[in-house]
Amino acid sequence: MRTQQQRRRPNPWQWVWYAFGGRLPRELWPWVLADTTARTWWLRHLARAVVQMLPLVAVCLFAVPVPFAYRISAAAGGLVIGLLFSAAFMTEATEHRVAKAGYPAGTAAELREERSERERTERRSPYRRGGAGSFD
Template sequence: MTRNARRPNPIQWIGYAFGRRLPDSMTDWVRNDLAGKHATARHILRGMIPFTPLFAIFLFFPGELWLRGSMVLLAALLALFYTAAFMPMNRAHRLAKHGLPADLENPERAHRRAQERARYAAQHPH
């Protein structure tokens, strides 16, 4: 299997951003996307994509440019807030939708947490 076959093409990625399931051949890509390095930044970017048509519509409303820009800014800030606030639930849903464990986490983060627990247990024995 080639590297390109394991990555979604732009149409598939847009569908994925809107909540569609990717083929099973892309499970490793989905795992990395949702639990790999920079997963939070990717989630926020991906979460803003469905709102872009709304932002574009706001630019065509009647009124001064600053007013329309303010509408877009307010909508973008609200979308950003809700994208970040519902990140754990959306992430778990996407993981489960692709047949991965809903509590999957970044391996590096899991290793660091295990090390911290071991240090804590060594410093504070029962």
């Protein structure tokens, strides 16, 4: 059985497929769970959202026959609005990814909550507050 350090990652094509909402093979399901529950899960979600919007941004920048300043502002505005929309549904979209990977709905949120509870407990521990010499 593989440990966390040996977990298989998707190749670039698989990751792009995953970013666009595709389902990964069964052997990558543990990676999906790790991706959606890591400390940086929300940054990963936004990175996937940017990848989803890149084709439209590219069309806006290179195919629309208006001055370049207009194309830049339209692309940037679309990207900002798209990221805001994506952020509004971040938790739901992440849970949908986890469900596609065969885990029960709510698994990612539950794991993130457990981790944050554990981190809060560790921060409040006496050994954290006073340092090594506080038990003398």
